[in-house]
Amino acid sequence: MNSSIKDYYEITGEGEPLLLISGLNADRFFWTSTIPYLKKNFSVITYDNRGMGKNKLFEPECTTELMANDLINLLDHLKIKKTHIVGHSLGGCIAQQIAIHHPDRVNKLVLCSSQAKLLSLRKFSIKTNIELMKSDVPPEIIIKNMMSWLFGHTFLDDPKKQTLFIRQALMKPFEESRYSYLYQVNALLNHDTSNQLNKITCPTLAICGEEDILSPPTNSQYLADNISAAKLFIFENAGHMLPVEDPEGFSRCIIEFLA
Numbered sequence: 001m002n003s004s005i006k007d008y009y010e011i012t013g014e015g016e017p018l019l020l021i022s023g024l025n026a027d028r029f030f031w032t033s034t035i036p037y038l039k040k041n042f043s044v045i046t047y048d049n050r051g052m053g054k055n056k057l058f059e060p061e062c063t064t065e066l067m068a069n070d071l072i073n074l075l076d077h078l079k080i081k082k083t084h085i086v087g088h089s090l091g092g093c094i095a096q097q098i099a100i101h102h103p104d105r106v107n108k109l110v111l112c113s114s115q116a117k118l119l120s121l122r123k124f125s126i127k128t129n130i131e132l133m134k135s136d137v138p139p140e141i142i143i144k145n146m147m148s149w150l151f152g153h154t155f156l157d158d159p160k161k162q163t164l165f166i167r168q169a170l171m172k173p174f175e176e177s178r179y180s181y182l183y184q185v186n187a188l189l190n191h192d193t194s195n196q197l198n199k200i201t202c203p204t205l206a207i208c209g210e211e212d213i214l215s216p217p218t219n220s221q222y223l224a225d226n227i228s229a230a231k232l233f234i235f236e237n238a239g240h241m242l243p244v245e246d247p248e249g250f251s252r253c254i255i256e257f258l259a
Contacts, residue, residue, distance in 0.1 A: 008048035008055040009074060013039025016107070017080050018258070019071065020046050023089030023113075024188055025181040027053035030088070034243050037251030042084070042258070047074060049094070051183045062187040064090070068097035075105060084258050086110040088243060089215065090184065093191045099200045100193060108258050109204040112250075113212055113240050115219035116226070117192040122214050125149050126185055133178045143169045152211035152239030165244070197226040204230040205257045209238030209245065231257075 010028060012035055020038075022030040028046035038044050049067055050057035057070070071094065075083060084107045087095030092114025099106045115122075132142045143166055147156070155161055204227045206220040217234050224232035233253060238245045 008053055009078075010046050011078075012044045012046075013042055015042045016258075017078075017083040018042035018044050019075070019083045019085045020044060021071065021085065021087040021091030021094050022047075022049060022052070023087075023091045024184055025052065025177060026088075026091075029053075031243065033247035034251045034254075037248060038254065041255055045074075045078070045080075045083070047071065049091075049184065051180045058183055062183050064093045064097045064187045064191045065101070067094045067187060068101065071098060072102055072105065081105070082107050084108045084110075086112060086254060087114060088112045089114055089240065090188045090191075093188065093193070096193045096197070096200065099202060099204075100196050103199070103201055106202045109200065109202050110254055110257065111204065111206045111220070111223055113208050113215045113220075113242055114206070114223065115215050116194040116197060116222060118189065119216075119219070123189065125214060126189065130182065130185070133181065139170060139174045140166060149214055150240045152209055152237055152245060154237045155239065155241070155245045194222075194226075197223065198228065200227045201229065203257075205233060205253075206230055207233045207235065207242065207250075207253060209235045209240065209242050211238060212240045212242075214240045 018038060020031045022028060027048045031046050035044055048055035050070055051062065082105055085095045085098060087093070092111040095109060095111060099109050129146060132145065147162070147165065206223040208215060208217050208220040210217060220232055224230040235242055235246060235249065243250050
């Protein structure tokens with residue numbers, strides 16, 4: 001880990017450490033809506049995964065194992081021996097690798113909108129995104145296309161929430177965002193822990209939105225069925241972006257599980 005590590009993590013609140021791991025092409029600010037709830041109970045650690053935000057680590061080829069090792073290095077830097085971990089989507093895949101290969105570092109584990117390996121539909125959506133990013137399609141159209149995969153009906157029925165999300169997404173420089181996406185997406189495409197989930201022994205909660213297209217409830221059910229100490233919870237009226245769609249309900253669920 002390089003000397004500028006302090007530039008790409010933040011710690012908010014007091015209490016037991018809680019590490020939040022963002023998903024594909026999302027920086028630590030993905031958790032902005034949930035932190036006001038979580039910081040009342042935990043010392044919340046957010047982090048820019050390699051290739052995102054201020055973390056400019058791009059080499060070698062990105063894998064979930066490599067990204068997990070980055071976070072173990074962060075915990076070492078912070079002198080944290082053991083932490084609760086919440087991972088969203090790709091972040092959930094990274095969290096699985098930590099729990100599998102570094103079980104002594106994990107207290108309780110939450111896997112949100114995640115999977116042991118990608119379904120063909122998710123791979124198709126990724127291929128489409130890559131084609132759009134390499135074309136002359138305006139960034140706003142690419143964002144709107146992604147939103148149709150990411151969000152549930154309740155969020156998409158709210159024009160104010162739509163507009164705010166698009167505005168925030170457009171604030172990220174497009175070339176930088178595209179480069180980060182193309183780098184990180186390899187980690188997601190090659191992730192497969194389906195034969196290693198039995199190595200996860202910590203108390204685990206698999207949660208998802210019932211309207212999640214990209215990582216449907218069957219993915220979370222699979223995680224819960226194959227991790228020995230796991231439970232499943234499905235949110236109604238939510239899609240893939242559960243922490244954004246229902247930050248209060250999501251945070252309440254996390255707090256109750258970790259209590």
